[in-house]
Amino acid sequence: MRLLYIITKLIVFPGAYLRGFWEQLTCRLLKLMVEPGGYIRLDEACGHVEHSLAEKQFAAYLMATGPGFMNFNMGMAFFLFGYINIFTLGVTRFDSIPLYICSLVALYIGVSLLCCLFPLTEDILRFWDIAYGGYAKKKRVAGRALDGVGKVLGFPFAAITRLGAFLEKNCVIFILWAAFLVWRFLSL
């Protein structure tokens, strides 16, 4: 699984690289320690940076969702541009080679960004632990603890991120995207 994970991250290297960048930027903003070592590496942290875990509630939330949020926004823009041109407006290589190539590249970059949305399981588990576990009390974490309403409102996002992190770690998201694109190209 580790090898498959690394291979998938190498295939979607633009998304992995930018994901790593956003993580490092978030760490910098939150003053978390980051081990230098690049964003594309041949281990489980491929597409991420090695960093210390956040202590505060908001910091943990931002580490879990911030980089993914950036990748999602940019990924959707690239993906929609490529998808609409190729699959909806039906641009082919016989219409305009530059536009077709641009659309293919945008589609690839978009999907690569969308394949790298979720944090490492450590990051989301840390947030989960602070928000829903006993970590906040034990460590007297700074910031107001989530009250009942906050816990309920935040639960879907936390749960989706936790599930997404698990799926991404096991390459399921990459496989789903690959299958979707193969199906769309075959149905052209």
Place this chain on the structure above:
Amino acid sequence: MIKETFDPHASDDDNESITLEKGEETESAAAVGEEPAEEALEEGLCPRCKKRKVAKKHDYCYRCEDELRRTKIPLTGIICAVLAIAVSIICVVIVALDLAPAISVVKGDMYAIQNNWFAAHSAYAEVQTSATEVQNALATNKVGLFLGSLTNPGYGVKSKIYNTVMHIYDPLRAYQNSAYAFGESPDERYLKTDKNYQLCEKYYNRFQDTYLAVQEPVDLMQGMEKPDKSEGEKLFKLLEESRGAEKVDDVFLDYFIYTAATYFDLGEEKIFECFDQMKKDAEASEDDYTWLYYKDYADELLRYGHGEEAATYYQKLADRDISAYDPVRGLMNAKLLAGDVDGADKLVDAFCRENLINGENSDSNYSLLINMARVKGDFEEALDLIEEAQSKYASVPEYYRQKCLIYLAQENYDQAFEAAALCEQNAYYIASYYGDATYYTSDILMSTVYIATSLCDKYGKKDTENAQYISEILEDYKTLNIRQEFRDIVSGKTKVTDYLREGVCDFI
């Protein structure tokens, strides 16, 4: 993952301490990265610099921690991120411009899934209009022109339009009108990859090859002034001799034979013999030929009074294209033939509800509604509907035909003739300008015009202008093959009102 935490509130004494707490980590804090070097840990030195002591409750010395907090962000990362943001903003702008044409395509796809091919065609046809509107709005500067050029639909949409034409009409007509979908000079390389185009081309080539093989008997038939049954036998023999010849498609050959059989009006037995053969050959073929003969087969079944069986074929056609007018008209007539006026009314209502265009009736809806109003004997309502329909769709010949039928039912032959003449003119206009001669050459038009003109000639008042026109039309119709039952109306053996009574379908 870098091991554990940094406490900003720790005292200097603490910072000098080398105590390492263990077991404080939660599951989430499981280390992913490198473990501090064991040797350094044992000596209480910072595993990174291996010089200074580890701060209390920390993994590294403060200097290393400080350095790690300021790990340099690579310049390539910054450049890539800035570029990605800039390009994604451009993508968002283009996506926003593409939105209107794209929504039309999606609408078309949704209709196509439901087999609502006319609505799908309309939606796909809007794509280019939307794209042109966007381009015109942007055509104020070079950037706008460039952005506008990115909203052009490609061959994918053209192919979808072609597919709708193929379903609304048939593969032969789709192939003959390829320029409508793909433009005057499409890229041949693309056409070779388009499955629908290739399919239509295959049918067209088979049709052409068969036509060339049977050209002699077909020319013979077309050259006849009147159907001559003695020549007919020779003609059928020639057609049959072509069977099995190289490049002759059996199903198309069967269709030519059926056409000849109807031309010579050889009667029910011969016509259904032709269809049996056609069905047999079509089933033996790997390709689908139902588009070629289903409608004719259903029409003939209805004509010879097999309404129930005709309805099953009309239903198959209606399922294939829920927006198609002919199958619904056929189903309506089949119900009328069975005396089920209410059933026919409900069927028309259901069809009209499903085929509204922007909440209003389509031209097909009006044709059916007028027909039903007339069949129910509500002539006033039918005439009101005709007026309303003509204010929206001025040149639909069927509206004039219905008007003509109403006047015939009222035995007002002069007005019936005028409506029939307008019906023929509009059908001719459509045939000439749009290349669609289906209605112009249809039996229902010819029989209506023939009957209305003949009856006007016989019983009408006829002003001078009309008299000349009537004689011209009747002269033309001398050479046409009009069914005996309609000639009987003109000769007075039967009454036209028998065909136009309440609950009876007209000249099917």
